[in-house]
Amino acid sequence: MRRTTYRGAMTLARCAALLVCLSVALPSEAQPDQSNSGTTSIRLGAGRVRAGERVRAEGRTTDAGLMRVERLRAKDADGSVRIEGQITEIDHELSTVTLMEFTVTVTSTTRILDGDQALPGLAALRAGDRVEVRGVIDAERTVTADRLRRSPVVGNPRDELEAPIDRVIDQDTFELLGRRMVLVLGVSFIDDRQGASKIGQLRRDDDEQQVDGIRLGSWGVIGGRLQGTYSTISNAALDRTSVRDTEVRSAAQVVGVADLGPKAQVYAKVEVGRSHALGSTQAPLRDLRVKEANARLHIVGPVELQAGRVRLRDAFEWFADDYLDAARIVVSADQTRVEFGGSYGFRVPNGRSRSDERQVFATITHEFNRSLVVSSFFLGRDDRTRRERPMWLFVETSGRGSQFRYWGNVAARGGRSQNEVLRGWAFDGGGALRTRGGLWLTASVARGSGDADRSDRVDRTFRQTGLEDTQTRLAGFKRIHSYGELMQPDLSNLRVFTFGLGWQGAAASFDAVLHRYRQDVPYRTPADTALLIRPTGMDGLLGHEVDGVLTFRLRTGVDLTVTGGTYVPGPAQVRPHRPAFLLKSELLYFF
Template sequence: MGAEVEVRGKFRPDGSFLADRIEVDPKGDRGEELRGTIESVDPQAQRLKVLGFTVQVWPDTRLSRESEQPVSFEDLAPGLRVKVEGRRFPGGAFRAKKIRIRQNLYPEQKIVGPVEAIAPSGVGLAILRVLDLPVVVNVMTDLVAENGPRRPAISVGLTSGDEDDLLITERNQIGDHLAVLGELRIRDENLSNPDLDTSVVDGQDVPALFGTVGFLTEFDSFLAYAEALGEHDHYFPKDTSSVDNESGSARGGQAYIRLADFPAPGLSLVVGRQKFYETRRWYYDNRNLDAVRLFGEHGRVAFQVSLSRDLFDETRNQRDQDATNRIAEVRWDLRRDLALQAFYLNRDDRTELRNSPEILGLRVLGDPGTHLEFWADLAHEAGTRGRLDSTTGEIIVRDVRAHALDVGLTYRPRIVLDPSFTASFALGSGDDQLTLPSGQQPHGADGTFRQSGLQRNRGSLNGVVSFHYYGEVLDPELTNLRIQTLGAGLRPGRPLSLDLLFHRYRQDVPSRRLENTELDAKPSGLDPHLGSEWDLVVGYEPRKEFELRLTGGYFQPGKAFPADATPSTIATVQARFRF
């Protein structure tokens, strides 16, 4: 999203714009334009209708013919073909800076502007939003970029923006109603010294192979999708006295049907095993859940609600299998550069532990102007949480009252090499009852924030690939933790990016617990300073069908660990092929 495009096409009866050709402008400096015939003229209000837009002519609007001869408003008449340069305001009105009467009167229709949203829409189809118009892209649309014309590659997914979705291209379609698509990933991960103790040889090197094949069919408002997954891992421990081992599996992935405009126009019902994804992956991402899910959209507001559970995947952790999930999300695009989202997650656990969080979240996303992007996530957790007391064997269930936030800002000066600079801060609250002596019972509500268990905490800044934005080595859950991050990146070309990040970690309340990290070492619980980490991320994606990703991390332990604790490192390389 954000790329500036010129779209040539025609309007369809439903008001959408069917694209014959889309040209991507790599410079992105043309602004917004309309090219079409004048439909009506209002001399009193000094307004025109062009391509359905109300075009306001101001005293400083420059009016001319193609020969640069000046004209007056009275020369603008219905049926004339014009090029309008200007800016669209909220509500749809177009403020004209320049209007030029074109000599050739052939009925060409074009719009120029940034891509505001992308959404998949079945086999070989996608919907772009340009100038707030739904632009339909299909297999007959020519996409022209710096490397010349080619067909668009469209991702399969119930929500847009997920880099892990498979792609529909012209090559993997069979007729008008069927597509067979797939992906192959080759990865090698090398983790060293996860116990932060060099006197013990630990860590491992894990080459892995992953494959996915998907089948998609669509007839009018009916869509069905199913996929099969396979993976193979080989574990080579760094301790030469240990034996290497390997594992592999083949299983079903997503399998669902979608009914568009059901049970009412503007709604879609999806039933079956499906992926849950949101853009920052802070609440949930990439977990296949068996669900009944309803999507809806009205104007600038989109929403989804669902009821889900993990019924069949025995390889997943027990928490997922024991919980019934109620998830809701609403997004309101206040204007082109500002969006507001709200999230609700309830994971109802009927076991004795009653680990049933209720998370209510609010998110603001913005990119005002051309240099800044920002985000802010605020979350409150309620519900209940239980644990087994190791001394008494009793299960202690407490109410939860906790909070979390994640805020950040990225600055792009838009100069050579396209550098970017990011600063962010994240906090997951802790609870002083965690430090009670053994056998002493906690009282009051639990103030420790826990993420949903469905999160992945992955994202990208100005790069072409995503990474763990809380650190590649530590990669923690945001619980009882404060994380400060500084980042700098380069984008020397559209397919290549480099990011360097620095993280500083501090517990909110000193504790011996550190949730869901790559480390085997435990902090002392006496000092909150966990340490710091440097990460390097290199991404190369010359086209959507191929991606190369290299990541490295170096974690330096802090005072929360023993004085002789030594650094831990990780290095990962991954190549992905989509077909």
């Protein structure tokens, strides 16, 4: 026991020393070129825009007059400019309005509208109205309006400027209509230009490299990834046997999207893999999975229908990240997205088909601004095998700034089984702060309720939906399990305290994370985990886990990730017990 613990401690110490050395040796950020010598373009993921090209910048204007751009769209040139914001002044004698410090001249040929309805003239507008202006601009930055349209103010809308880029200052700063634009961390980029790459339609995850796919003329694109993984887990039983399970897996995933006219699109994601347990006499396992195969049909306005095998997912993968055979309606506005639908069966992680469950689901997400995004999720299930009808309601909030981010999620479970009333609740909240050295410090707490009274006919233990992956990004490039890469517990009768330290540079990142686990109500039956947890039922402290995740972006399209972890059982574990260890390396090539 002492020798195993000593070896584990030495391994963790070496990993910690390596991570600290990397954080000191590598720069905290990729520094832009401030000299402006030859800087003529801005690189955004797989997209690029250059001086002279037309863009639409959406963001917040500061008191200093610069705009912090939260969304940037590349547009085709049309010879006009577009400004959208609130009117600050109207001069009826000169027939001008002022918005965002631009003077806009209204002529006798200017169309003045409220939505699609014509207004009698400039007298119908008031200071404080939000308007969209389209027109031409002269050398003195005065805009002559061809059209002036009043639009409703909903929430806290962004200011918008659309025009050719005057000049590029560095990779994060440029000038538009004489105003300085600064790209915020995590700026959203959309390429609306005709003939632009369809990379966004490949729907790559946010921890994957956003490389271009292979274009199929003007109607489609294919892409995907090749994956090689080596993983070994030592002593998953947490006893003295110290059995080591080692697996090697290779996989190829192909994603394709094709337009079937202006209102229809088909999408498919197929993965073929091969897994082999080293030291085993069994033949390698081969599998073929159709993860997604669906069609999208635009119905009217912002409404579309999606049917087939679809992906249901939330940002934290706390509610769901799974593939359903379903049909759903999607309504997308500028800052709001609504989905609702139903499914019959779904694909569980090991690939078995479950057709004994019928489900209905609904989601709504509204982005008030970058600092506040609110989402709500509902799932109702008719499980005819377990003879229960559970329901879940989730509410997730999150936000971020240049030096911080936070989240706060709550959930409730209800419904009935054959013999019991189902109840339960859970929450997960935390925040991260960026230090001057570029390190991110993270702290969070999560809790899933337990049942202190098991003699009645009410089950108060919270259980997740079974669709979740519970993976999120902390500071690094890659998503990691929110509650531990080695233990991977369900949030059921459990409290998890998490502390993290992370860093991300131009071509490397790391996360070092500590988890502390305690049962909400001490009980001999644990939550589902990847380890053989055997609680005594007397003490609630299950144990601690330390994880380290190191990722290198070796080149465009190639990622190497090394993950290490150690779980040390606590006093709640039946003795004798020993720690468990994880070592995993993964090489990905995106195409």
